[in-house]
Amino acid sequence: MSTVSWITVRGLFGRRRFLLLLPLPVLLVGLAVLSRGLGVEPTDWGPPVLVGLGLAVVLPVVSLIVGTGVLGAEIDDGTVVHVLTTPLPRSQIVLPKLAVAAGVTAVTVAVPLFAAGLLADSVRLGAALAVAASVGALAYTALFVAASLLTRRPVLLGLVYVLIWEGLLSNVVTGTRVLSIQHYVIALADRLAPTDLLATTVSVPVAAVMTALIILAATFLSIDRLRSFSVAGETS
Amino acid sequence: MTMTNTAAPAATTTSTLDLAGVSRWYGNVVAVNNVSMSLGPGVTGLLGPNGAGKTTLLHMMAGFLTPSRGAVTLDGRPTWRNPEVYRRLGLVSEREAVHSFLTAYEFVLATAKLHKLPDPQAAARRAIDLVEMADAQDRRIGTYSKGMRQRTRVAAALVHDPQVLLLDEPFNGMDPRQRLHMMELLHSLGDAGRTILFSSHILEEVEQVSGTVQVMVAGRLAASGDFRTIRRLMTNRPHVFAIRSTDDRALAVALMAETSVSGVELGRDGLTVRAGDYGAFTRMLPKVALARGIRVQQLIPEDESLESVFSYLVEA
Numbered sequence: 001m002s003t004v005s006w007i008t009v010r011g012l013f014g015r016r017r018f019l020l021l022l023p024l025p026v027l028l029v030g031l032a033v034l035s036r037g038l039g040v041e042p043t044d045w046g047p048p049v050l051v052g053l054g055l056a057v058v059l060p061v062v063s064l065i066v067g068t069g070v071l072g073a074e075i076d077d078g079t080v081v082h083v084l085t086t087p088l089p090r091s092q093i094v095l096p097k098l099a100v101a102a103g104v105t106a107v108t109v110a111v112p113l114f115a116a117g118l119l120a121d122s123v124r125l126g127a128a129l130a131v132a133a134s135v136g137a138l139a140y141t142a143l144f145v146a147a148s149l150l151t152r153r154p155v156l157l158g159l160v161y162v163l164i165w166e167g168l169l170s171n172v173v174t175g176t177r178v179l180s181i182q183h184y185v186i187a188l189a190d191r192l193a194p195t196d197l198l199a200t201t202v203s204v205p206v207a208a209v210m211t212a213l214i215i216l217a218a219t220f221l222s223i224d225r226l227r228s229f230s231v232a233g234e235t236s
Numbered sequence: 237m238t239m240t241n242t243a244a245p246a247a248t249t250t251s252t253l254d255l256a257g258v259s260r261w262y263g264n265v266v267a268v269n270n271v272s273m274s275l276g277p278g279v280t281g282l283l284g285p286n287g288a289g290k291t292t293l294l295h296m297m298a299g300f301l302t303p304s305r306g307a308v309t310l311d312g313r314p315t316w317r318n319p320e321v322y323r324r325l326g327l328v329s330e331r332e333a334v335h336s337f338l339t340a341y342e343f344v345l346a347t348a349k350l351h352k353l354p355d356p357q358a359a360a361r362r363a364i365d366l367v368e369m370a371d372a373q374d375r376r377i378g379t380y381s382k383g384m385r386q387r388t389r390v391a392a393a394l395v396h397d398p399q400v401l402l403l404d405e406p407f408n409g410m411d412p413r414q415r416l417h418m419m420e421l422l423h424s425l426g427d428a429g430r431t432i433l434f435s436s437h438i439l440e441e442v443e444q445v446s447g448t449v450q451v452m453v454a455g456r457l458a459a460s461g462d463f464r465t466i467r468r469l470m471t472n473r474p475h476v477f478a479i480r481s482t483d484d485r486a487l488a489v490a491l492m493a494e495t496s497v498s499g500v501e502l503g504r505d506g507l508t509v510r511a512g513d514y515g516a517f518t519r520m521l522p523k524v525a526l527a528r529g530i531r532v533q534q535l536i537p538e539d540e541s542l543e544s545v546f547s548y549l550v551e552a
Contacts, residue, residue: 003346003349003350004350006346007335007338007346010335010337010338011335011337014336014337077333078329078331078333079333079334079335081300081327081329081331081333082333082334082335082343082347082389082392083350084300084319085298085322085325085326085327085393086319086322086347086350086351087319087320087321087322087323087351087352088319088350089319090319227317227319228302228317229300230295230300230301230302231295231300231301231329231331
């Protein structure tokens with residue numbers, strides 16, 4: 001593990017906000033277990049729990065907490081200066097932090113989604129949800145790490161994207177789904193395990209290309225913005 | 237706590253930090269206005285009242301702020317968007333932020349590893365010894381006092397043995413003993429050929445650590461160099477001397493006849509003399525005293541302190 005990754009992991013798990021990661025995955029698994037235990041039809045509880053809660057809330061919110069935590073929290077408290085006053089190329093700071101964020105998010109979200117998918121349908125659906133959510137975790141965290149360097153209120157910006165853009169607009173104006181990571185994840189999961197429980201108007205090729213584009217663009221943007229990092233927390 | 241040797245190893249190479257016509261503004265507010273200076277080996281104090289632009293200037297020097305105009309270079313290479321400069325530059329910022337979940341040793345060792353030093357463990361131990369933190373190095377930084385956190389940050393900034401060290405208000409939160417030790421350390425680093433710049437708004441700190449000052453007032457570089465020399469260049473302000481002699485009254489009468497003297501005050505502890513020209517007065521005084529058979533027992537320039545120089549500059 002690189003020193004940047006080690007500091008990032010210690011920082012992430014050393015802060016109380018890490019505890020915020022726990023309730024949502026527990027709620028996801030709890031609702032799936034409860035629905036299955038009560039004998040509710042998977043077609044009735046699957047879409048609201050797997051998509052409405054799992055992919056629309058748990059994945060982006062956990063990504064937001066972790067994604068803004070790996071760099072945004074250090075920018076907030078000023079500790080980022082210690083890492084920046086070293087000759088490390090800025091890519092060697094951003095990439096390990098992104099890897100930690102995506103990894104922690106993927107583990108936190110993929111495990112409960114796998115369990116919920118298994119309870120709703122099959123191991124294949126569980127695995128498909130876990131894999132697609134892991135890809136989504138990388139895209140979301142890349143976006144939120146970049147947001148940490150673009151604004152001093154990355155959590156607010158992230159919430160606007162998740163709640164307004166993905167949660168509201170993409171349900172009303174279907175064309176906006178082409179810029180929704182949530183719909184990329186649904187498309188990818190549905191491709192890996194075709195099921196009636198998952199539905200989106202975004203095609204798999206569009207989802208794959210857009211996911212890759214978002215990851216690459218956000219990562220390059222983060223590296224470039226970190227090169228121009230100003231101590232006041234603003235970049236120019 | 238054990239006392240350790242604060243002697244810094246001699247620098248194998250020296251570095252020069254240059255600012256050429258540097259300005260920085262935020263909207264309509266000019267924080268730093270057309271500052272040029274060249275900092276070489278030795279200790280320099282960056283002095284100025286709060287809000288004078290010291291921190292903005294330090295941040296531009298350290299590559300954490302881009303100048304709106306002008307250039308900041310370290311050995312000819314820009315500090316902005318150039319992480320390579322941190323091989324030769326260390327920064328102790330004013331903000332106290334440290335990774336509180338790490339111990340001092342872990343923190344300094346992590347910094348050494350980030351610098352990719354060949355023996356990070358040895359470098360971390362050496363830096364921790366330099367700031368006298370060996371006894372507490374295995375405690376979490378979150379449990380430290382303000383002064384201990386400050387010393388830990390200094391250790392991290394020194395771990396790669398930089399040729400240039402920038403410190404923003406480094407004595408904040410330190411007790412008198414720690415302050416003295418830090419002053420000795422800065423002296424030692426400067427004597428070893430390193431370029432040290434520290435900012436402060438506390439005159440005594442600067443006066444004790446460095447004779448060379450850069451004085452910032454309202455975003456401008458008001459004066460630069462040895463503060464005693466700066467004082468002597470202020471010819472529009474009379475120099476004040478305290479003199480004691482074998483016959484103060486007779487000396488007062490004799491001095492009043494001299495053109496370089498603008499005022500004499502006779503008190504119980506001797507004379508207070510105001511002279512317009514420092515050089516002319518100090519050359520004239522022994523001749524006048526000798527001619528009248530008076531022995532000068534004490535001659536002290538009273539307003540050559542940094543405080544006097546600073547107050548003159550701020551009032552100007």
